[in-house]
Amino acid sequence: MTRRARRSGRVLVTLLLAVTVAGCANGDPERNGAAPGSDVEQVAGSETLPEAGATTDPPPAVQGLGARPRPSATPSRTPSRKPGPRKAPKPPTESKLPPPPPKAKPGCTKPRYEGTEASRAQVKQALTEAAGRVYWPSSAPSIRVPVDLVKATAWQESGWQSNIIACDGGVGLMQVMPDTADFVNQRFDQSYDIDAYRDNATLGANYLAWLIKYIGDAFFDGAYGVSAADCTTELNSCLLNAVISAYNFGPGAVVTDDGLKIPNPQYVRNVRALMTECECLGF
Numbered sequence: 415m416t417r418r419a420r421r422s423g424r425v426l427v428t429l430l431l432a433v434t435v436a437g438c439a440n441g442d443p444e445r446n447g448a449a450p451g452s453d454v455e456q457v458a459g460s461e462t463l464p465e466a467g468a469t470t471d472p473p474p475a476v477q478g479l480g481a482r483p484r485p486s487a488t489p490s491r492t493p494s495r496k497p498g499p500r501k502a503p504k505p506p507t508e509s510k511l512p513p514p515p516p517k518a519k520p521g522c523t524k525p526r527y528e529g530t531e532a533s534r535a536q537v538k539q540a541l542t543e544a545a546g547r548v549y550w551p552s553s554a555p556s557i558r559v560p561v562d563l564v565k566a567t568a569w570q571e572s573g574w575q576s577n578i579i580a581c582d583g584g585v586g587l588m589q590v591m592p593d594t595a596d597f598v599n600q601r602f603d604q605s606y607d608i609d610a611y612r613d614n615a616t617l618g619a620n621y622l623a624w625l626i627k628y629i630g631d632a633f634f635d636g637a638y639g640v641s642a643a644d645c646t647t648e649l650n651s652c653l654l655n656a657v658i659s660a661y662n663f664g665p666g667a668v669v670t671d672d673g674l675k676i677p678n679p680q681y682v683r684n685v686r687a688l689m690t691e692c693e694c695l696g697f
Contacts, residue, residue, distance in 0.1 A: 480569035588618025
């Protein structure tokens with residue numbers, strides 16, 4: 415009788431353990447590695463490019479000499495990690511803004527070249543060093559300008575030609591406007607030479623850093639991340655797209671009382687594509 419009771423007890427415990435394990439396996443999905451809603455995805459990374467045959471007239475300020483890559487067959491898809499921008503900007507933190515980009519000079523149909531062109535190896539080093547600087551060491555030391563953004567912008571703007579001067583007055587690798595160079599030098603108490611390719615790379619990266627802080631303060635509550643993973647299919651959804659847009663069209667066209675605007679979508683798409691597909695990334 416005692417032996418039978420012990421055996422019956424062991425059988426009962428075994429059955430209870432089996433039921434418990436089965437219940438855990440079919441219960442909470444998070445414990446099984448499947449997060450609720452994991453079947454819903456949003457496009458991130460690079461925005462969808464225009465369909466074949468579609469006509470998109472870029473705004474006048476869109477200029478670039480670098481070859482535009484073909485879009486990937488299967489763009490990356492990851493969920494957006496951060497909320498979108500504020501509907502209205504916070505009060506401006508800067509009292510003076512750089513001027514808007516000028517129009518091309520009448521009668522000018524092609525750029526001109528002055529001085530000796532830097533090699534691709536020299537350009538690569540200059541752009542990499544410019545991206546590695548800390549441009550806001552006191553008030554915003556977390557701000558970093560991604561090196562792929564600097565390289566892609568330089569390729570879009572000049573095709574990495576250091577001695578080129580465009581019809582609208584843009585100079586060098588980053589096609590920095592003389593007025594923009596003066597703004598950056600005065601704002602950061604520097605004396606970068608717009609005609610020297612290393613300084614030109616630094617001027618362009620410094621301007622990108624300023625845009626990150628200015629737009630980040632206005633619409634993203636001081637969050638300065640410029641990751642493509644934060645972007646959705648809406649072009650005005652993330653700081654990265656806004657900074658790219660403002661570099662080409664000026665911050666005044668992007669930071670408006672009516673919200674965050676992207677007036678030059680094709681330029682933004684070009685630079686975003688170049689950040690991952692540019693042949694310059696292999697130099």
